[in-house]
Amino acid sequence: EVQLVESGGELVQPGGSLRLSCVASGFTFSSYSLNWIRQAPGKGLEWISYISTSSYTIHYTESVKGRFTISRDNAQNSLSLQMSSLRPEDTAVYYCTRVLGSSRLGYYYMDVWGKGTTVTVSS
Amino acid sequence: SSELTQPPSVSVSPGQTARITCSGEALSKQYGFWYQQKLGQAPVLVIYKDRERPSGIPERISGSKSGTRLTLTISGVQAEDEAEYYCQSADTSASYVVFGGGTKLTVL
Secondary structure (H helix, E strand, C coil): CCCCEEECCEEEECCCCEEEEEEEEEECCHEEEEEEEEECCCCEEEEEECCCCCCCCEEECCHHHCCCEEEECCCCEEEEECCCCCCHHEEEEEEEEEECCCCCCCEEEEEEECCCCCEEECC | CCCCCCCCEEEEECCCCEEEEEHHHHCCCCCCEEEEEEECCCCCEEEEECCCCCCCCCCEEEEECCCEEEEEEEEECCCCHEEEEEEEECCCCCCCEEEECEEEECCC
């Protein structure tokens, strides 16, 4: 079964740091690009970061640039998101997703989603 | 512009046809995609490349596109179709992946 399982979400104070992890199974992890998508309470979906298969290409949404770092370990089938200088507006469920498509193809979409991990930034 | 606009809500009676639209300039050049998110669950891809259906998605769910408007159609709506639906496209020059604001489908 193709699966993504996130972990690491918890309550953290503003200005604090947190590392999210995502472990994949059921597919050839190194062959797929990955995204982190988040959803604030009662709000819509927001893409926040992308990493290509070899980690050569990385993108971030503007609001997390300089604070969040995406990385992957293809040997361990794992994806990470290091978050620092956390703000209350970072409070959300964070989803790890498998990406299909590429810049060459001109499209990207997510065909597999994890169940998410909850990050709460509050004092 | 990379914005995608969806109506906040759509309501239909069981057995009727629901149509959810998504508008945006990016759609004239990019494929559109649809995700279904039931309460408390992760999103699920239901339509890709404007009109293709992943395996396991019922045939009564279909997609179409005309110009800058993407449409998700659910025929013979059932109670289990009640969910939030998000459209998505790609802006390769800016935010990379963009989502619409979501549409709450209510089955009356």
